[in-house]
Amino acid sequence: xxxxxxxxxxxxxxxxxxxxxxxxxxxxxxxxxxxxxxxxxxxxxxxxxxxxxxxxxxxxxxxxxxxxxxxxxxxxxxxxxxxxxxxxxxxxxxxxxxxxxxxxxxxxxxxx
Amino acid sequence: xxxxxxxxxxxxxxxxxxxxxxxxxxxxxxxxxxxxxxxxxxxxxxxxxxxxxxxxxxxxxxxxxxxxxxxxxxxxxxxxxxxxxxxxxxxxxxxxxxxxxxxxxxxxxxxxxx
Numbered sequence: 001x002x003x004x005x006x007x008x009x010x011x012x013x014x015x016x017x018x019x020x021x022x023x024x025x026x027x028x029x030x031x032x033x034x035x036x037x038x039x040x041x042x043x044x045x046x047x048x049x050x051x052x053x054x055x056x057x058x059x060x061x062x063x064x065x066x067x068x069x070x071x072x073x074x075x076x077x078x079x080x081x082x083x084x085x086x087x088x089x090x091x092x093x094x095x096x097x098x099x100x101x102x103x104x105x106x107x108x109x110x111x112x
Numbered sequence: 113x114x115x116x117x118x119x120x121x122x123x124x125x126x127x128x129x130x131x132x133x134x135x136x137x138x139x140x141x142x143x144x145x146x147x148x149x150x151x152x153x154x155x156x157x158x159x160x161x162x163x164x165x166x167x168x169x170x171x172x173x174x175x176x177x178x179x180x181x182x183x184x185x186x187x188x189x190x191x192x193x194x195x196x197x198x199x200x201x202x203x204x205x206x207x208x209x210x211x212x213x214x215x216x217x218x219x220x221x222x223x224x225x226x
Contacts, residue, residue, distance in 0.1 A: 043217035098145040099168050102155035
């Protein structure tokens with residue numbers, strides 16, 4: 001079955017530490033891949049996207065993600081987390097620019 | 113450039129009523145899509161409109177409908193509200209010129225059904 005999986009429901013990380021959020025997908029073909037962030041009571045903000053080409057994608061706010069076809073993964077990373085990075089992060093996949101399937105989300109808590 | 117604007121921000125309705133939500137896309141964007149976000153089901157695609165035509169629809173009952181106007185503004189309607197319709201409804205817009213598009217989301221309308 002087609003699916004997007006974010007294995008970690010909640011991650012706690014210390015400010016200044018590195019962060020990695022996992023995303024795996026199961027589709028017959030390679031979809032477009034996205035990471036979005038949502039702050040409480042807000043909409044979704046696009047961090048980065050992968051359509052083709054270089055498998056290491058740079059996004060906003062210092063985030064990057066690496067596409068690994070062999071593992072069907074698109075993990076999000078940030079070398080040094082700031083308190084303002086506390087939010088919920090969603091991995092999404094799609095085959096066009098409007099119908100996306102989202103993972104369940106990972107809540108990131110940043111401790112001082 | 114103004115972002116995607118959704119009104120109202122909050123809405124409280126009772127079971128059996130109907131509700132209309134509004135979305136104004138970013139200027140120049142021709143595609144508007146709608147998503148429902150709930151704690152239990154997460155983010156789910158409702159439907160998408162392009163040039164006043166519905167191009168795609170998610171797995172929601174017919175009580176959920178929408179439309180798009182010539183200025184690309186979109187409305188979503190839910191009739192005969194049920195408790196389970198309580199959710200954050202997000203609207204998103206894009207240029208829809210082809211591949212490599214970005215989807216921009218509004219802040220959503222929080223609907224509570226009592």
